[in-house]
Amino acid sequence: xxxxxxxxxxxxxxxxxxxxxxxxxxxxxxxxxxxxxxxxxxxxxxxxxxxxxxxxxxxxxxxxxxxxxxxxxxxxxxxxxxxxxxxxxxxxxxxxxxxxxxxxxxxxxxxxxxxxxxxxxxxxxxxxxxxxxxxxxxxxxxxxxxxxxxxxxxxxxxxxxxxxxxxxxxxxxxxxxxxxxxxxxxxxxxxxxxxxxxxxxxxxxxxxxxxxxxxxxxxxxxxxxxxxxxxxxxxxxxxxxxxxxxxxxxxxxxxxxxxxxxxxxxxxxxxxxxxxxxxxxxxxxxxxxxxxxxxxxxxxxxxxxxxxxxxxxxxxxxxxxxxxxxxxxxxxxxxxxxxxxxxxxxxxxxxxxxxxxxxxxxxxxxxxxxxxx
Amino acid sequence: xxxxxxxxxxxxxxxxxxxxxxxxxxxxxxxxxxxxxxxxxxxxxxxxxxxxxxxxxxxxxxxxxxxxxxxxxxxxxxxxxxxxxxxxxxxxxxxxxxxxxxxxxxxxxxxxxxxxxxxxxxxxxxxxxxxxxxxxxxxxxxxxxxxxxxxxxxxxxxxxxxxxxxxxxxxxxxxxxxxxxxxxxxxxxxxxxxxxxxxxxxxxxxxxxxxxxxxxxxxxxxxxxxxxxxxxxxxxxxxxxxxx
Numbered sequence: 013x014x015x016x017x018x019x020x021x022x023x024x025x026x027x028x029x030x031x032x033x034x035x036x037x038x039x040x041x042x043x044x045x046x047x048x049x050x051x052x053x054x055x056x057x058x059x060x061x062x063x064x065x066x067x068x069x070x071x072x073x074x075x076x077x078x079x080x081x082x083x084x085x086x087x088x089x090x091x092x093x094x095x096x097x098x099x100x101x102x103x104x105x106x107x108x109x110x111x112x113x114x115x116x117x118x119x120x121x122x123x124x125x126x127x128x129x130x131x132x133x134x135x136x137x138x139x140x141x142x143x144x145x146x147x148x149x150x151x152x153x154x155x156x157x158x159x160x161x162x163x164x165x166x167x168x169x170x171x172x173x174x175x176x177x178x179x180x181x182x183x184x185x186x187x188x189x190x191x192x193x194x195x196x197x198x199x200x201x202x203x204x205x206x207x208x209x210x211x212x213x214x215x216x217x218x219x220x221x222x223x224x225x226x227x228x229x230x231x232x233x234x235x236x237x238x239x240x241x242x243x244x245x246x247x248x249x250x251x252x253x254x255x256x257x258x259x260x261x262x263x264x265x266x267x268x269x270x271x272x273x274x275x276x277x278x279x280x281x282x283x284x285x286x287x288x289x290x291x292x293x294x295x296x297x298x299x300x301x302x303x304x305x306x307x308x309x310x311x312x313x314x315x316x317x318x319x320x321x322x323x324x325x326x327x328x329x330x331x332x333x334x335x336x337x338x339x340x341x342x343x344x345x346x347x348x349x350x351x352x353x354x355x356x357x358x359x360x361x362x363x364x365x366x367x368x369x370x371x372x373x374x375x376x377x378x379x380x381x382x383x384x385x
Numbered sequence: 386x387x388x389x390x391x392x393x394x395x396x397x398x399x400x401x402x403x404x405x406x407x408x409x410x411x412x413x414x415x416x417x418x419x420x421x422x423x424x425x426x427x428x429x430x431x432x433x434x435x436x437x438x439x440x441x442x443x444x445x446x447x448x449x450x451x452x453x454x455x456x457x458x459x460x461x462x463x464x465x466x467x468x469x470x471x472x473x474x475x476x477x478x479x480x481x482x483x484x485x486x487x488x489x490x491x492x493x494x495x496x497x498x499x500x501x502x503x504x505x506x507x508x509x510x511x512x513x514x515x516x517x518x519x520x521x522x523x524x525x526x527x528x529x530x531x532x533x534x535x536x537x538x539x540x541x542x543x544x545x546x547x548x549x550x551x552x553x554x555x556x557x558x559x560x561x562x563x564x565x566x567x568x569x570x571x572x573x574x575x576x577x578x579x580x581x582x583x584x585x586x587x588x589x590x591x592x593x594x595x596x597x598x599x600x601x602x603x604x605x606x607x608x609x610x611x612x613x614x615x616x617x618x619x620x621x622x623x624x625x626x627x628x629x
Contacts (some may be wrong), residue, residue, distance in 0.1 A: 020487030028437055028475040031516055221470030224532075227437045227465035228488045229457065384455065 017230050021238025035208070043200040043250050044257055050196060051189050051262065058151035063092045064110040066099045071119035079114075079137075079163050087155045099146075103142050110152045113138040126169075182351040183265070190265040193258045193271070194345035195318035200254070201247040201277050202284045202338040206308050209239060209288030211280060217292065222383065232380040236289065236373060240282045247281030248274050268348035272355065276348070279365045280341040286372030287337075292346045293379040317342050340364045341368070390415045390540050390571035391436060395445030398431050398594075405431040408445065413573060413587075418562055420585035422618070423577045423622040427435075427591040429575040430468055431543045451542060461489060464538035468545050470525045474518035478509060478528050481517060482535055489536035489582045496535070503531040508554065523549040530558075541565070543574040547581060559584045579614040590618055597621045608621050 029036050069076040083090060091108065093099045099111035114137055115121075121133025139156060141149040164171075183190065216222040225235060251274055286303040287308075295301040312318075315325060315333040322333050333339050344361035347353040355362065391413040398406040406428040413419045419606050421429040434440040438455035438517060447454045450462055455619040461559045472481050479500065486496035504510045507527035517525060526549050533541065547555050562572055562584070574585075582588050583602050590605065598621055609617035 016490065017488055020484055023487070024473065024476065024480070024484045027480045028473055031477075032475045117534060219474075220467040220471030222475060223434075223439055223467050224465060224471040224485075225470075225488070226439055227460065227463070228485065229460045229490075230488050231457075 013231070013233060014229075015234075015237075018234040018238040018241065021230075021235055022241045025239065025242040039208075039246060040253055041206060042204060043196070043254050047193065047196050047254055047257065048199055048261075049361060050319075051192050052194070054188070058148055059086055061087060061110075061148055061152060062089050062091065063110045063112055063152060064093050064095055064099045064102045064108045066096050066113045067115045068096075069114045069118035070116065073119075075119045075122050075163075075167075076114040078166075079159055082159045082163050082166075084155050084159065087151060087340045100140065103140065106142075108142075109145070110139055110141040112156065113140070120362055132331060157338050158372055186265055186350060189258070189262040190350060191346070192319070193262070193264050194349050195252065195316075195342045197251050197254050197273075197277060198280055198338045198341040198345055199312060199316065199318050201250055202341070203309055203311060204250070205243050205247060205281045205284035206288045207305065208292075209243065209285040210291050210295070210301050211298060213289050213292035214295050214298050217383075218297060222284075222380075226384065232377045235380065236286065238379055239285055239289070240373075243285045244278040244281045247277050247284075264349075266349050267350075267352040268350070269354065270349075272358075273345045273348050276344045276362070276365070278339050279362070279369060280338065283337045283365060283368045283372055286369065286376040289376035290372065290379045293382070311336055312338050315339065337365060337368045340368075341380060387447070389413060390417075390450060391419075391573060392448040393432070393436075393445070394447070396432065396435060396442050397437060397444035398428075398440060399443045406435070406595050409591075409594070409596055411589055411596060411599060413571065415571050416566055416569045417586040418566055418572045418574070418584065420582045420588040421573065421591060422577065422579065422582050422588055422614070423597075424577060426593070429591055429596040430544055431594075432591075433465070433544055433573065433575065437463060437542055445629070452603075457551075461536065462539045464533040464536065464541045465573060466530055466533035466541075466543045466546055470522075470529055472517045472525060472529055472532070475516065475598050477514050478504070478520075479513050479518055481528060481532055485532045485535045493556055499535050499537070500531075503534055506557075507531050508557070523551065523554075526550060527554070539570060541570060541572045543572065545575055545577075547576065555581075556600035579618065582614055588614075590621060592618075592622055592625065595625075597625060 065080060067074075067076050067080070070368040080090065091102075093102065096111070096113055099108075099113065102108040103111050115134040117133055118135060121131065121135045124131040124133055125135060137156070137160070139153060141152060143149040162373075180186075216225075226232075255266070255270065259266070291304050294300065295304065311332070315322075315329065316336050316338040317333065318338075322330055322339070325333060340361040344365075347358050347361075389412045393409050394412045396406055396409040397404070409428070409432060421432065424439055425547070431440065435442050436449050438457070438460065441455060445455045449456070452459045454540075473484070476484070482500050482503070483496055483626055491499065501510075504513060507530060509524060509527055509531070510579065512520065512524065517528060520528065526546075530543065530546055533543070547558060550558065565572065576582060585602060587600060588602050588605060589599045597618070598608065600608065606612070606614055606617045609620050611617035611620050
């Protein structure tokens with residue numbers, strides 16, 4: 013291993029990028045766009061849902077009125093109609109997602125029930141939803157339940173039990189963005205590094221450059237290490253950009269050691285580029301290489317724990333998520349940034365990533381050597 | 386002293402069921418320009434790739450500068466110009482040359498020096514800082530040739546060095562090859578321009594992976610009873626077909 017020859021390759025990559033503004037733009041704009049689009053769109057909260065209320069309650073000072081005024085106005089946009097039929101028609105016409113019906117004598121029944129639990133009056137708030145959009149419907153049900161709980165508390169009708177989740181051990185006050193940024197960092201670096209090395213190595217092969225390189229004293233291992241140095245640096249620069257924007261625009265939480273997060277991402281970049289190189293040996297042209305894109309992007313997107321935890325994946329699918337290198341990087345960067353963990357706690361992830369790196373690098377180098385049949 | 390730069394002893398190469406090279410025996414003397422001639426698919430490129438260590442022979446042996454190939458220790462001594470352009474299009478002419486200078490361990494000042502000499506030779510001095518992607522096909526070809534010589538190799542393998550090069554420059558190339566030869570450099574090149582082969586010290590006619598004839602261009606023409614190389618090739622090919 014001659015490090016000068018490896019550096020010559022690194023230098024070549026950076027020199028090439030200097031004249032390839034489009035690729036540089038992709039490297040740095042794609043992460044930013046991904047973070048903003050996903051981060052803002054995926055924040056997970058359903059808002060501004062049109063619902064109609066039919067209030068048949070006739071009390072002058074009504075409990076139904078208090079409940080309605082307690083609705084979370086961010087989630088529910090309330091309109092009133094006079095009859096159940098009209099309310100149902102609104103939903104049927106797609107103008108609202110639910111009709112919320114307060115029965116006749118609601119307030120009275122409520123008061124009677126308080127004194128005599130066996131009183132038979134109707135105190136059921138009927139919610140007839142358009143469940144064709146499950147997310148929206150669930151948000152409506154949840155919002156109404158919360159409102160009722162809140163209203164009961166205000167009326168001194170507190171439950172004898174209570175849950176308090178305010179005093180978190182890790183990630184106190186964390187928002188979706190705080191959870192999301194470590195994930196998107198790993199995702200973007202993994203995806204772009206794999207795809208760029210894949211395309212670039214198919215190019216090395218088809219252009220004849222690889223053969224010319226192999227006719228010089230350059231060893232395959234030096235070639236791969238040269239690439240690894242370049243792409244680790246690029247991966248870390250992408251991380252810097254994401255963290256700066258995350259901090260400035262989204263005020264994300266970083267409690268741990270940022271340098272350790274960088275190191276994890278650099279390690280992931282090495283894993284990714286070796287994967288790119290070995291996939292390149294399976295493609296004869298750039299057009300064939302493009303067919304690998306969904307194969308790389310989709311499993312990572314769905315199974316690596318970027319948007320939702322591994323626990324949200326069906327049990328039989330979970331082993332797959334442990335076969336995807338970014339899963340470990342997502343877990344490790346998240347633990348470092350949000351829990352403030354150090355190497356002592358995330359060493360399992362590091363070992364897994366090192367294992368992937370070693371295995372992929374070896375196969376990548378062998379795949380290059382196999383060209384000399 | 387070893388007088389052959391290249392020896393091929395029964396060299397064969399099969400790709401699956403296709404025989405690219407069939408029992409080739411050929412010696413190339415040091416300090417000569419040796420042409421490998423023949424139509425497409427004759428095995429010229431395969432032979433060169435084996436000698437450069439890019440392919441492993443399926444049978445027989447190849448020796449380069451006294452070492453049995455593939456052998457990494459001869460790589461610093463040889464220069465290889467592939468048939469494809471094999472340049473980085475997103476680098477400048479200088480960027481490409483510097484890469485190969487670095488890979489052969491040349492110092493920065495030595496690279497600059499060699500670059501000046503070689504760009505003078507291929508007449509691309511003023512294009513030094515241009516991106517290769519902006520150059521014409523013939524110019525790329527010249528850059529490619531220059532790249533393969535940056536480290537002053539003792540033995541040069543040039544796969545079709547004169548394709549797409551205009552006649553004036555082609556003449557300059559041959560002059561330069563003569564100059565290198567005088568310095569003791571051995572040049573092995575392929576071409577399918579029969580007229581160009583007159584410049585070679587010796588030529589080998591290849592067809593379907595087999596050697597048809599070998600010798601000085603004049604001898605090859607004479608022994609075939611022909612008036613020029615092209616005719617000689619056609620006559621020899623016909624005779625070979627009649628035999629089998």
